[in-house]
Amino acid sequence: MAKIRTLAQLGQTLDEAFAPGEGFSPEAVEDFYIFLKEARLMDQGIRLLDPDKFYWLDPVYRITRTELFDPAGRFRNGIVFRKAAQMGASTWSVAFMVWLCIDESRPLSIGSYWPTKEELQNFITTRLDPMLQGSPQLARLMDDAEFDNTQAKKIGRSTIYFRHVAGKSAMDAVPMDLVFCDEVRLWEAIYPGGAAAALERIMLRMGQSDIQLMILMSTTGIPEDYMEQRWFESNQTKYFSLCPNGCVTLVSAASRDENRVVPRHEAQGYEGRVIEGVVLSDFEPTRIVSDIRARTFTCPCCGGDIEDPQSGHYAACYPDTEGMFAIEFAQTLSKTKNSRPGRILERYLTAQDMKEFMNGVMAKPHLNAEGRPVKPEHWNLARERGFRAGLTWEYGGAGCYLGADFRHNQTHIVIGEPGEYLDPESGLIFPFKLAHLEVFEGPEWPERLDQLMVDFGVVQAIIDFLPDTNRTVQFAKRHEGRVLLAEYRNGDLMRLPNDRKAATRRVSPDGREEYKVLLDQVKSLSASLGAFASGQWLVPDGPLRQDFTDRKNVLLTDFDVVEGMDGAGREGFKQHLMGLALRNVTQVTQTDHREKVNKSGIVTQEFYDAGGFDPHFAHAFNYMVMATRADGGSVKLLKANPEDLAAAMQARQIARGEVAQAAPMTPSGKFNLAALGPQGLMGVRKAQRKCGGCVHGPREGRAICLWTGMNVGADEPACPLPTGYRARP
Ligand SMILES: [Zn+2]
Structure with a gap:
């Protein structure tokens, strides 16, 4: 035709x-x-x-x-x-x-x-x-x-x-x-x-x-x-409501929602596009509505009353674009009762779900802050407290927890040390500190992790099961009982090997299932990032002390100044933690009977802007915090009474001294667990690690452990020392 x-x-x-x-x-x-x-x-x-x-x-x-x-x-x-x-x-x-x-x-x-x-x-x-x-x-x-x-x-x-x-x-x-x-x-x-x-x-x-x-x-x-x-990518057509004083919008040359509203005379000489009027929905409701009884919008620039938001015109911000014709409209243009200016402000101020408000009313994308567990104030507080508690980054330690996440040729490692860390200003005692961060480059990660297991007296580690499964299983076997291999799978927050049916653990001939811990990605990350946000983890002050060998075997000492590596060192750790937001999305799967499953998702918005790197430190941190849980530890913040506080601090100092006599030190000034020999080191099993077995430990009731400085009961799984060391004479 x-x-x-x-x-x-x-x-x-x-x-x-x-x-x-x-x-x-x-x-x-x-x-x-x-x-x-x-x-x-x-x-x-x-x-x-x-x-x-x-x-x-x-x-x-x-x-x-x-x-x-x-x-x-x-x-x-x-x-x-x-x-x-x-x-x-x-x-x-x-x-x-x-x-x-x-x-x-x-x-x-x-x-x-x-x-x-x-x-x-x-x-x-x-x-x-x-x-x-x-x-x-x-x-x-x-x-x-x-x-x-x-x-x-x-x-x-x-x-x-x-x-x-x-x-x-x-x-x-x-x-x-x-x-x-x-x-x-x-x-x-x-x-x-x-x-x-x-x-x-x-x-x-x-x-x-x-x-x-x-x-x-x-x-x-x-x-x-x-x-x-x-x-x-579109021409971004928006509705511009007219301001009684003639304010205009300067369209940003970058194709983003960054337009400015200025009095008309200020637009003179502006190189870019100038459009009469203002897009109300581009502004926070507090800037376009004076109070919840308001019947008119106000201009975010001059404060003039915009009696009728519908008095205006559509204009494309980028009319010359090759992309699609796109049009935006928000409820600020609507005249229903629910869209009255005062009502919009009220809905904004009382919103339970800010994303729903921003999406549904303002037509703007939004990531809920509550989906982003670690905020700048949490980080700053953790550092300030760490500073006041006199914490430093460590070369070694005892009773530590380790998490490691692999990507390409890099291994992100986070080590934390339990203790009773006193912030003298608040009088609060914090149960954990970060002891060490590292990005190890190269295929020799098993050797590096072996060394860290010893240097830090790691009692429980969780590392990525993938991608090098043979070597991760070997590593777990080498440190029998102290290493679990993590795999993200929807379900309970954490499923330890013992929680699962024996049959499912026996499916693989090399025994890898014996070491596998299944973590729900969103649940575990929200628990561990939540633990950081709630202040359980202190961040030491000062430069990150570590030796770092790059793939060319060049020894680099101040990790923070390693250039050309995204997300390295303390700054990278901070970005990874703070940039991670969590969300749940519903996924519909096509099976014989249709079912909806909740698929876990993580959003790493800031990293897209920064060129797109993954928050591997956040996963490593997650594994480490899950390791503290796998180890049976449950913690809450303690408020110390002054006498206990002084005693704890003193005990801690004594403990350091006594330990030094009991076993050789590493060159970096730390107690060397390796000196205990294979029997002592490998003999650390969760079930055996009870307090009260140590020559220093309490025989009954509660006492300050001379090793960790922790206030422990006689039979609590708290002591990190190998069996061989702490057996009573
Ligand atoms: Zn105005």
Whole structure:
């Protein structure tokens, strides 16, 4: 069939398609706005389709076929909606699909893609069907035989195919001309390979079409997710409300939400784009609303009253971009009761879930701070307390815990030492300190870890099981009873080998299952990062004292100044800890009976900005804290009474001295456990490590352990010393 290019041709075709006077006018076929009027959909109670009231959809209400399908049309690369909740975009999409179908001269194959079956069905039953049934004009076009079909609907000569990304037929081979993709941010967790992979496959479905139009719709999610990437590549069309004093927006040259609002006279000489008015939703509610009774917004620049946020205009921040046409609308544009300025501020101030507020109301991506367990103030406090407690980084120690995480050629190592660390200012005693951090480069990590196990008298280590499983199993065997091999798996926070069925531990001939500890990634990380945030771990002051050998065997001494290594040393550790946020996403799996499982996810947003490195120190820290738990330790902060405090401090000093007499020291001034010989060292077993067995330990009741300085009971699993040393004479 020849392509129809003129309205006259369209009209002629329609005349053939409909009885005279009963069909849509040629103008309605060409112009979506006129179609909305003629289809009388807003008379059917579908309020959001009234183009005269819901002006924020104006740019997409005004679309004509010429604009849409012309090779030079402004929508040629597709349309992105970055939207708040309840703003009518989904309703728009239904009406728009139907409008596409009414052109009998151009049969279209349209795809409507949803994240899950539930969302798809909800869309059909609550939006599409009522709309089709509501308009006599549209009912005429429907093929009744296919009306109840939830796979596809035939309207006129065109067909709308319904698919959900989780489904088996999601990527079937039906060729498409246009696709509508809804709630794309949820696709990430559902489709293997994420939203980008799913959309790539959908693009293939459109390979034969000369239209190939993709429409992405989604509420916002977290920063840097797929929808955000599309947004940043787009022309970023936003609604600018006019300020009574004429303030203007200076569009940042970088394609980000960093625009500034200034008084008009300050815009003179600005090199970039200047747009009249202000985008209210770009600002925190406290900056655009004076108080919760407010009936008007105020300009974030001059404080002038913006009586009607709808008095303004749409403008593209980056009109020349090659990317998609993208439009953002937030509830600051809405005039419902719930969107009154004072109400928006109130909802902001009382929000239980800030992400939901920022996504649903302000149309802005957000990562909840509560999803980011370690904040700068936690880090600073841990360092200040460490400083006041006089802590330093160590070359060795006793009774320590170790965590190690592998990536490529690097091993991230974190060692912590239990004790009673007194902050004289607060009078609090803290149970743990960081003793050592290291990134070891090279394949000789087993030798390095062997040495650290000895130097620090490590009583329990947890290291990554993968990727070098043979060597990790050998390492665990070499340090029998003191090493567990970690694997992240959803489930309980931590499952030790003894917690699991013997049968599952016996499956592998080399016994690797015997050493495996299963950790739920989100649960364990939130527990260990939470332990840091709650102040259990102190960070020593001063330079990180360690020797570090790089792959060329050059000895580097001050670790903090090693250049060219992302995330090395104390600064890297800090970044890894603070940059990690945790979230739970729901993953839908396709099995015989569909089930939803909670998939754990971690978000490392800051690292994308920094060039994309993984927070391996955070995993190593997690393994180490889990090692303290595997060792039976449960800790809480103690508030010491002054006498105990003094006694503890004194005992600690004595302990150091006495230990020095009992066993040789390493060159770095630490007690050398290795001097006890293989029997003593390897004999450390969790079950045997009871206090009260030591010549220094309490025989009954509680006492200060002369070795650790800890206040221990006679039979508690607290003493880190090897059996051979602490047996009573
Ligand atoms: Zn102003």
